[in-house]
Amino acid sequence: MSKVLIACLWCLGAAYGAMAHATSVVFLNPGMSTETFWVSYTQFMQAAAKDLGLDLRVRYAERDANNTLAQAREVLQGSQRPDYLVLVNEQYVAPQILRMAEGSGVKLLVVNSALTPDQVQLLGARNGIHLIGSLVADDEEAGYLMLSDLLHQYGPVAPGQSLDLLAFSGFKTTPVAQLRERGMRRALAEHPEVRLRQLVFGEWSRERAFEQAMQLFKRYPQTALVWSANDQMALGAMQALQASGRLPGKDTLFSAVNSSPEILQARLDGRLSSLVAGHFTVGGWAMVLINDDAKGVDIGAYGGRDRQLALFQLIDVGQVRRLLGPTPSVNFRALSAQGKPASYLYPFSLQLLLR
Known part of the structure; x- marks a missing residue:
């Protein structure tokens, strides 16, 4: 076998190994696959995942909570479970999904609609659920x-x-x-x-x-x-x-x-x-938290595990023009808390896209 061929095979193997070990994430999108908000939300999330080297798959529920639950069951009880599952508490489905996840080894992050106080109380202490936190905007x-x-x-x-x-x-x-x-x-x-x-x-x-x-x-x-x-x-x-x-x-x-x-x-x-x-950015910021958690960063030390972000802002005409223009790129890797001082706070904000 020639040295060139061996080198090519080694490169392919290395690339495959990198892909195989990429942190895998599934997002249960509660919206329609044709719905402007949830599509743009997903696109921002995918841009973040690509920049961070995460393997992201998105499942649309098409505004049907039963679809969400069926997709969650498939993801959490299947043979190829992801490292992380991102879910939305749309129509209060989160507790059922958390119960499904018990003992699965899959880590969970809730976005956009967090658990209500009543839901938290009803769930109680469940050691088999790996809920790393929640990330919501101030609705x-x-x-x-x-x-x-x-x-x-x-x-x-x-x-x-x-x-x-x-x-x-x-x-x-x-x-x-x-x-x-x-x-x-x-x-x-x-x-x-x-x-x-x-x-x-x-x-x-x-x-x-x-x-x-x-x-x-x-x-x-x-x-x-x-x-x-x-x-x-x-x-x-x-x-x-x-x-x-x-x-x-x-x-x-x-x-x-x-x-x-x-x-x-x-x-x-x-x-x-x-x-x-501003809240269409939540999914992208969630990818930053997941990437840090996967690298062993204690994300709770940089602002807590349950975060309510002041993402919403009034959009004036000048900002409208910027949002209608080419989508600015965000360096998601630079937002990581890895190697940052204890005083660091994740700078999640719509301003990162309006500069």
């Missing part, structure tokens, strides 16, 4: 920021006058939706001049919100403000307002969460008055 603050900014955009209200508000929340059984609604109600309590006429559950769907808004705008023709817990419901409600002959951004002011190209464009052209975004 209550997102709901609060949206309505507060919407009122700022509207301007002062004359004494004795009131404003009619409609609100579109997500699934009733989603912690994220509940937290955003709680934030909206906190802002509402600070502004007695605003009357919440009705809150409906648009289930994150543009089509459902459109149908609901068509009826609501007839029922409440004086609606001045529309608060939406995501971008798709805001777009559906805008479409319904336009169908009634009125103009979003002029006759009625809208707010939304997320950073899909369509909602960014709506913010740019004035149809959307208030936009909050």
Whole structure:
């Protein structure tokens, strides 16, 4: 056998060995594989995994909690278990998945929707579950920021006058939706001049919100403000307002969460008055934590194992233009706590993409 061939085989073997020993991660994505938010979330996560050398697989549940549970069972009870499983407590599925993981040897990280206090209490101490922590954005603050900014955009209200508000929340059984609604109600309590006429559950769907808004705008023709817990419901409600002959951004002011190209464009052209975004980055930051944990870094020593990050921020027109432009690259490896001083805190922020 020639020396060249031996060298080639050695290189192939080394490459295979590196791949075989790459830390493996499965993400149970609760969203639709065609859903803008969850697709962009996954893309950012994949960029992080690639930069960090992680072997990431993503399974979409297509908004069906039963799919999530079936996928979890397959991952945790199959013959080729990953090193890590990343999950979302969408529709409160996390405790069932944690029970499945007991004794599996798979480490777990919860993102976006953490366990509720009641769930933590019910689970109790289970030594066979390797939960390395949770990583969530402050969804209550997102709901609060949206309505507060919407009122700022509207301007002062004359004494004795009131404003009619409609609100579109997500699934009733989603912690994220509940937290955003709680934030909206906190802002509402600070502004007695605003009357919440009705809150409906648009289930994150543009089509459902459109149908609901068509009826609501007839029922409440004086609606001045529309608060939406995501971008798709805001777009559906805008479409319904336009169908009634009125103009979003002029006759009625809208707010939304997320950073899909369509909602960014709506913010740019004035149809959307208030936009909050930033939490699509959570999956990418989760990859940094997993990579550090896999290398033996005590991630809890650098800000705790259960993290609520102030990722949400109001997006102005200049930031919209940056987000609509080429996606900036992030050096995820540089964010690692490995070799950093004890005072180091992971600098997870949307600002890393807006520089």
